[in-house]
Amino acid sequence: MTLIDLANPTRFLSLTAKILPWLAAATAILLAIGLYQSAMAPDDYQQGATVKIMFIHVPNAWLSMFVWGVMSLSALGTLVWRHPLADVSAKAAAPIGAAFTFLALVTGSLWGRPMWGTYWEWDARLTSVLILFLMYLGLIALWRAVEDPSRAARAAAVLTLVGAINIPIIKFSVDWWNTLHQPASVLRMGGSTLDKAFLIPLLVMAVAFSLLFITLHLAAMRNEILRRRVRALQMQQASQPRA
Template identity: 85%
Template structure:
């Protein structure tokens, strides 16, 4: 099925309906496997059992940035190709991005207290993540504030593309500035520095979280298409009820 075929919302709904049960089942299997591996992972020689927080903190943090990346691609699709599903995809993804960023901040804070002695520090990584969270909230508010969907789509697409500047800042903040947050230990030149006993559960959890996002995103896109269909039907109903309108 080509991208052009998927531009048809009805075809997309049919495909989503077929894929969702399989994706949900695969997500559940991966998350259960990941959680089992995480439970069996050894304690870290420095951090002890608190290293287990990494298995939920890191996938949340990765997804918080990945979702904005997906939204940036969709924004490009809205502004350049005017793909009918691009705006639907971006709008449906934003609440999940906000949720993953919130989880990254909260689990990071709960990990920071026993390891750093503080829940919060205004360092570059933590602050840029907080800015990302506020940007997600701002974007959701902007979508709700503009009533005309096509105007809202364009405004949000521009906001998203400008906000994408924050992604490299988050990623490289630990290299560019002296931060309390540790530098990258998985996605880095020279390969991961994590031991396999931590790396394998982490990757399984990351794939599980990513599939969970894909599943929820597909379901939310389906809901958004239905919402827009309802809106156009309501407009049709209103025009039919007005006397003198053909």
């Protein structure tokens, strides 16, 4: 048997080997700048120093949804264009997305603690993020449950796309459910009225975290490609007659 469809991934490996160190360096520098600026940002007149959790929370929350978007694109790549790297990308993104979502949950809970007096409140935003986290975990479980990656890839792609359609519906339902049961969320961003002193560090952190995701994603894709090569080689070895 031959090693399957490696022409394209091989090019991917050599390309990313060149890019990754630069990406990692850029991520580190931007993160350092962003963290410094966040630390230097003034305290909020209402929330005090706890407002600085926002600089970590918001980028994570943004990435938790962005990563699902990346996975949905990869899912289309698997189902429609049948690109050999698509399911590698989808599989590699899921645990990273789950990690960002988890961080968004934890920082959101820490942020809410001084205001709610509890670590968990069935707040609309946090509840939606929790459901998103559960969906990430389900997807990872699916990838792990099936030995053959191409079979798992199709199923995961269908589920990712169904999830992409469903996430806005879930978000809407949870918001609606929340207004039914309690007053609106305390975790409220000022939006465009946010002061410049907050906005700039926030943007820097958002870019830094996005770069972090790209770096981690490319590295994880490399690992996944290598893992599949090992699997292919082992299968080749198994099918060879005894010497």
